[in-house]
Amino acid sequence: MMKTRLISLDVLRGLTIILMTIVNNPGDWGHVYSPLLHAEWHGCTPTDLVFPTFLFIVGVSVVLATPQKILNANSFQKIITRTIRIFCLGMFLYFFSKIHAFGLEGLLLLGFRLILTAIIVVALFSDYDKKLQFYLALAVFVIMMILAFGGFKDYETVRIPGVLQRIAIVYFIVSILYLKTNWKTQAIFGVTVLLTYWALMTLIPVPGVGEPNFEKGTNLAAWLDNYLLPGHLWITSKTWDPEGILSTLPAIGTGIAGLLVGTLLTNSFSKDKKALYLFIGAISGIVIGLIWNTVFPINKALWTSSYVLYAAGIASLCLVILYYVIDVLGISGWTKFFVIFGVNPMVVFFFSGIIPRVLSGIKVAYPNDPAHEPIGLQVYFYEFKLSPLFSDPINASLAYALTYLTLWFVILYILYRNKLVFKV
Template sequence: MNNRLLSLDVLRGLTIMMMTIVNNPGDWGHVYGPLLHAEWHGLTPTDLVFPTFLFIVGITTVLATPQKILNQETLQKLLTRFLRFFTLGLFLNFFSKIQPGSLEGTSLLLVRLAFTALIVVALFGNYNRRLQLFVAAGILAVLLVLAFGSFDAYASVRLPGVLQRIALVYLVVSLLYLSSSVQTQAVVGVIVLLLYWALMALIPVPGIGESSFEKGVNLAAWLDNLLLPGHLWATSKTWDPEGILSTLPAIGTGIAGLLAGALLTSTRTPAQKTVGLLAAGIAGILIGVLWGIVFPINKALWTSSYVLLAAGIALVLLAVLYAVIDWKNQKSRILPFLVFGVNPMVVFFFSGIIPRVLNGIKVPSPDTPQEIIGLQSYLYDFQIAPHFSDPKNASLAGALIYLLIWFGILYFFYRKKLIFKV
């Protein structure tokens, strides 16, 4: 781990820690504003989590591929990782839909956990690369058949998702990096953002009318509902925050990471790299804010202004971390962030499984023993919340306790030098 760019691991760790907190409050009805996504237009700290991770995906693509060779072996590696990422994300959407026969209760939960164990071995396992490719492709094919076949249990399973978008961005930016120069990557990034703006701002929405940036009546929502009817985000049902068209500007976020990676691996001095990251970050913030006047900053739409603003903030934060940690060699107190930063996929995947498992374990309510509640509700309502007078503080405490549990698990992996990659 000594040869790693520690500032990047710390930034990744910060991102994963923030993700863990915002995705796991004790009570969704009582959450501090900065730990929620913006209602629609606008930006909160929570809205920076996902783009920062995609930005890091771009940087790690450069760091992990010092020799730009695009051949059959490289393509196989890229496709395997893409399929593993995508299939893991899709399985998360399937987990609560798994329903063999008339099973329920503990028996059903055990079956779902058994399927999860198989998926973990198949998609996290380190074995023959070609076999990995076929296994991932096979599992993905089965899931898609279930989703699009005549199976009532899976008729409304969501197909887009966070890991699915990460997979798509990873594949595109990796191919772009291996087949083009830094200048070409920058040009493609600009074109992608301008193209998305033009599509969203200038093209009328079929069946609705003029172009719009409002919820559910924009071009991205129309395309989601046209191509994936019934398989979208359960909250909206007619559009998806990780939908099809908005993946285009998300590629721009990954390209921003490619450009940052090119700077970090250049022969420039640490001082020049720091200044370069800061200058690019400040420029991104300014242009993003100005563009936001006509193309609102919006995470759900992943607007081009949002791409620039979020990437700009990530660049400034990375510049500070790089200067302090990798340039000035100040590495005290970074261990908690490293622990989370070197094993992000474990947290990503299992944070989607654990709450569902806890809710699937039923226990009697202490207040009314005849009432059966989920274990997660029991732990929060009766073991955490009673110790706080402010429900928002109780909810935050629940999230922080969950974070500490993850720290214990990841610290064990860190000490044992166990890094789980997809």
């Protein structure tokens, strides 16, 4: 069996990256179109579908990128190395702005942070001896853990969970699961995970709170986050994390949904039959998720089991539409733009987090007010260059996100033209 590559999957990945870039980078968080914001708590917007779609794609990609289902020392080392690398990239995004050394300030401190970023990139992106990859990744991980938990003041509140960290954990679990089990076992495991999470969240009283509940900060997942990682959680809440420990359990179910779809797409069925089965599975996931929503609300921050099924159903529906148009009907001339975004996802994930931090760290004088303290270059560009061009602040905010997306297209197009694909 050779590695399988589906243009439709690359397009879906590209669409997901594009939407992620737009929703994560408005010019002004106070002025954003509602579909480009997360649901306040229960419910689901298009923005809430970005992360689970990427986890779903991770599961599909594990199948397509694994020509042989063999778990041995070499394949395990490859999986664990990639897991640690992705996890460390995610953690470094939260370390970046907390790095202080030698009393440096201003541009000198920013330069020092960028030097460390370059070292991290070389250590975690470079393709060299497999054992060296593992030991370098492990060294970076250990250093970060020592800084976070070793009593160092600058890092005592650095966030440990995160998007890339959850991707790393899900990738590890679904990779091992795929190599060691068949699709029936994977399906049973996935259902068991979702039912277990539902039981934990609905049946176990919350210590110090009382009855099980699904409210912000008082549910079981929030309690466990704060109990195990006090001070190292999402800065907005401080006491719980949307990518927390317990809610990573059902996120594995999202990855397993991708495994099952990947297995279907590599089956010997005709393309028409694959599309039909995938469509049936997509609609089933959406319907079951909506039904379960009546007792276990669809909620991204809690990553509820109903949310897993609903989001995986939507991702499957998007994929089957793309698959039918591109791979069955052969209409693919329009796909290049999206493929360009889809082939270097980890570059976008990492550097789209670094670039805003760098721009915010470059200070410029406040226009027409020498007494005002300097502001970040990002704020300056938006407030004094871009925003004045629009009468409606919500359109100005969206224009900034689209400008940032255009910057990323230029970067990714250059990589694409030079056939540069960076994997961790």
